[in-house]
Amino acid sequence: MESSKCYHCGDSCSNTAVHFDEKIFCCQGCKMVYEIFSANGLEYYYDLEAAAGTTPDFKPHKFDYLDNPEIVNRLLEFNEEGMQVVNLHIPHIHCSSCIWVLENLNRLHPAVKSSQVDFPQKRIRVCFTTSEYTLKELVVLLSRIGYEPTISLDDYGKKKAKVDRSLIYKLGVAGFAFGNVMLLSFPEYFEVEEFWLEQYKVVFRWLMFAFSLPVVLYAAQDYFISAYKGLRSKLLNIDVPIALGVLALFFRSTVDIVFDFGSGFFDSLTGLIFFLLVGKFFQQKTYAFLSFERDYKSYFPIAVTRLRDSGQEENIEIYKVKSGDRLIIRNQEIIPVDCMLLKGNAEIDYSFVTGESQAIAKQPGDNLFAGGKQLGGVVEVEAMKSVSQSYLTQLWGNSVFSKNKATGFQTITDAIGRRFTLAVLSIAVIAASFWLWYDPTKAANVFTAVLIIACPCAIALAAPFTLGNMMRIFGKYGCYLKDTNVLERMAKIGTVVFDKTGTLTTSNERSITYEGMELYPEEAALLKTTLRGSNHPLSRSLYQILQENHIQTLDEFTEELGKGLEGKANDQSIRIGSAEYVGTEQQQDFSETSVHISTNNTYKGRFAFRNNYRKGLPHLFETLKTKASLYILSGDNDGEREALNQLLPFEVQMYFNQKPEDKLEFIEKLQEYGKVMMVGDGLNDAGALAQSDVGVAVAENVNVFSPACDAILDGKVITRLSRFLELAKRSMGIIKWSFLLSLCYNLIGLYFAVTGQLEPVIAAILMPLSSISIVAFTTVATNLVARRLTQTIQNES
């Protein structure tokens, strides 16, 4: 079987295989890439990773807009003295072969001076000389070898994003100081009365003081700011006791060394902040290749072809499109503005807007909405609005998109922080007043000791490590979360709302049924032969399911984009395509995609494509039922109500004909009763996703577009949703247990503090010990809980 796989892309080669150089290719495109590589000594590409390539889907005019210097300038990162630097996003980058070939671009063209791949972000940075090369040629070259960059409106005038690296600096400062202070304070732990130590302890102590200054002033900054903000809005968050502890540590230690009371707690101070920052760093896991903030911009093209009055075509930036402009939309292009169709037949795929993958046919005079993709041939349209005024783009003006869900949500750590702060303060005050009465010299000592030892380092670490670890586990199983806050919100979900099309159904598994007159064997053979020549997705999937037939040679073959195919052989002719093209009067049923067939000008019948529901839905609903109340919202008509009722194990409330705003309002209403999770996919769900407490976008391919959301779920694992919800709840349990554990440490410490015998060495042992055991506990616990999940997943499959 190995031999029938394409040498370049690994797809199975049916009878369309191309043999070349003793290798087999599935199509001419793959063969061509191989030729380019082998001609330039890049065959190593195939040694590195077998069958790493993709079939180049190259359209010669697609990048014509890069002839416009204004647009090019917007894209370039650097442009001076004959040198240009561009940073392109190439979604196809997926393996080491890709890195290798893209970093050896200079072998393909000498003008390329250097190229560097950023694998996690799937970006390439190319530096080239402009004297003999242009950006357009570079992009075309990349497309030819199967690495077509996506250039979207998102790249338009994007300034080089400033990366926030302050956390790494802070971590560096704290770690540096922690290590050095530990070294310097080590002698004092054990050898108290040693002669030389007595002699030089002042130097050592002031050195420690110097090291901890940048830690308090710089590395611990965030905790002071957050505590201050919390107090100002009358909230006692967890950062308040942390900030108090840090201040107590610092001032107590300074007083200690100034008056020679002891060596101070500089080791605990720097260690505390170092561990806290490590926790923060661990929590900050991001998926560089995913974007949770995407809006229509990352989907829209950067330029469009405008027809001048004189009939000349020009490429202009999308923001310059005015109402009344005449635009040319080609095959596979996105309609950027609301417009009216003037010439040509449009077949629009609104899957990006509605999640509905079936194309809709439009005639001249019809209105087209922004966001649709033209599947047919070239059409001419007249813009009715500018980009920013179009229906789709206005949806983004809604205020739900600018609100931050995390700010209104009290995390479990902050919730406990309030009680914790009050308890610590009252213990400190009580202990101090007891000592004031009993031995006033020790009162201040005890007061600060309580604040120091009760500093909730372990508590503050419990959530970041549990949630951070759980987030990585989620990612491993196909659910990518925006941040750890999403996980906490997920644990509180009481209602789950599903979109239907694209979420519960999948366009990957379509069932195809034939309705109409039976085809004669020779007609069936002709049908298969004709379909073979077409690259249209419908032709491809139809070709796959048809039985093997004797393949004939066609006498004649024509394909009209967006309409259909015509094939002739042995005095037989066949037409395959839209109802209109085939010539039938039959009523078009828009709820189904169909391919119509006629032979020798007589109508035969049609193949109907239906989207299937994803596998395992009954099981998903069954398991979710116990956890949350369920709803289904759909933008479609209620034709599927019966099918859904039969599929699902119990009655689910369903609402049909829901417009994007309706969905948003529906979620808002449900939120009065509890936390709502929205599971959707298309842009029509974008509002609902933003409004819900947890918006989950279901994507067939996580690298392509998904609307702004809190989590991206791989469509193949949607059945695990109830497992994910359970895991989120369990994580909260783990956090609570680790709170208990760290409280034990605090109680031990408090005993020393309240009795006035807190030595620096005790603090220095207790503090890291509690932090490390919390980290160990949460890591082990999350992995154990997740292992149970994997076992059930394995059992299910």
Add this chain to the structure above:
Amino acid sequence: MSVIYVLLAISISVAILFFIAFVVSVRQGQYDDAYTPSVRMLFEDELVEESTENNNQDRSQTE
């Protein structure tokens, strides 16, 4: 024992030197992409091997 001052000065300046090296490397973006260099590192060997192969061929031709 005043040599301790010298020792301290040396040890701290070495530590600070490394700290500065760390800050500079972060600033240059060396920690932004921690994955690609690990793969790239493996390629360089292969390229060298390829060129030595060519050299061998050249040599065998001249011989």
